[in-house]
Amino acid sequence: MSKNVVAQSPLQRNSLASLDQKLAMAKRCSHEGVVAGAKAAALATIATAIPTLASARMLPWARAHLNHTAQALIISTVAGAAYFIVADKTVLATARKNSFKSRSSSIEA
Numbered sequence: 001m002s003k004n005v006v007a008q009s010p011l012q013r014n015s016l017a018s019l020d021q022k023l024a025m026a027k028r029c030s031h032e033g034v035v036a037g038a039k040a041a042a043l044a045t046i047a048t049a050i051p052t053l054a055s056a057r058m059l060p061w062a063r064a065h066l067n068h069t070a071q072a073l074i075i076s077t078v079a080g081a082a083y084f085i086v087a088d089k090t091v092l093a094t095a096r097k098n099s100f101k102s103r104s105s106s107i108e109a
Contacts, residue, residue: 029094037087044082048075 052074055062066074 025098026095029091029098032094033087033091036090037083040086041079041083045075045079048078 052066052071056066056071057063
């Protein structure tokens with residue numbers, strides 16, 4: 001039995017290499033977004049937890065209306081929002097920067 005092995009043209013090899021390069025770049029962009037989002041979420045958690053917990057203990061209205069579940073919901077909502085906003089902005093900024101780099105390197109070649 002003979003196998004149908006078709007030699008790839010140089011154009012096909014270049015496109016596969018380009019696809020691998022784009023995939024690696026996308027993974028790096030998303031990883032940078034995750035790291036930046038996690039840092040922002042940690043900072044937002046601390047920045048939100050301190051005044052939320054303090055006000056729930058000192059202000060009469062907050063003491064009466066904000067139970068532990070409400071306090072946790074406030075803190076986690078802010079942390080989640082910070083994560084997604086910063087991660088999205090980081091991924092888009094990194095992709096834009098890499099897009100300009102790849103465009104300028106293809107113009108020079």
